[in-house]
Amino acid sequence: MKLLIRSFVVLLLSAATALAGTPGEVTPGNTLRNAKLYGFAGDFRWLDEFRGKPLIINVWASWCGPCRSEMGALERLSKRYGGKQFNIIGISTDDDANAAYAFIMKSGITFDNYLDHNLTLENMLGANTIPLTLLIDAQGRVLEKVRGAQAWDSPELVEFIARTFRVKL
Numbered sequence: 001m002k003l004l005i006r007s008f009v010v011l012l013l014s015a016a017t018a019l020a021g022t023p024g025e026v027t028p029g030n031t032l033r034n035a036k037l038y039g040f041a042g043d044f045r046w047l048d049e050f051r052g053k054p055l056i057i058n059v060w061a062s063w064c065g066p067c068r069s070e071m072g073a074l075e076r077l078s079k080r081y082g083g084k085q086f087n088i089i090g091i092s093t094d095d096d097a098n099a100a101y102a103f104i105m106k107s108g109i110t111f112d113n114y115l116d117h118n119l120t121l122e123n124m125l126g127a128n129t130i131p132l133t134l135l136i137d138a139q140g141r142v143l144e145k146v147r148g149a150q151a152w153d154s155p156e157l158v159e160f161i162a163r164t165f166r167v168k169l
Helices: 002-018 065-081 097-107 120-125 155-165
Strands: 036-038 044-046 055-060 087-092 113-115 132-136 142-147
Touching: 036 113, 055 065, 055 120, 065 087, 065 097, 065 155, 087 097, 087 120, 097 113, 132 155, 142 155
Parallel strands: 055 087, 087 113
Antiparallel strands: 036 044, 055 132, 132 142
């Protein structure tokens, strides 16, 4: 039994090591650096343009099944609350911009999405696994990082968002 417990602990520690940070990762409690956000139409914005209102950032890829499965919930959340008490954006880690754009169009996603060039955002956000969703306060400080697909429009997660951002939804 002790060997089984020891093996389990080693497995947990190995998993924690595998989720170690990415180069330049901004951890919870710290402020995101400004970065260029590349749109799918060749346009761009700066991450700092989203300051002044809480922000949800979802990191995804078109080839990622769990990423695709949570997009509907993010879209419903965006339509219900986006732009009012907080904004929502997506960051695609796809190598193929056409695949990411095709997924956005086919899925009917209307919240802003950007393509991560050069792994800049992937590393800064700590996206060594996807999907990854970050809750950022109005000053650009990382409040929470949530790994894995979630039902973001569920009552429980809407309450989690409201509590984290300290807003009434």
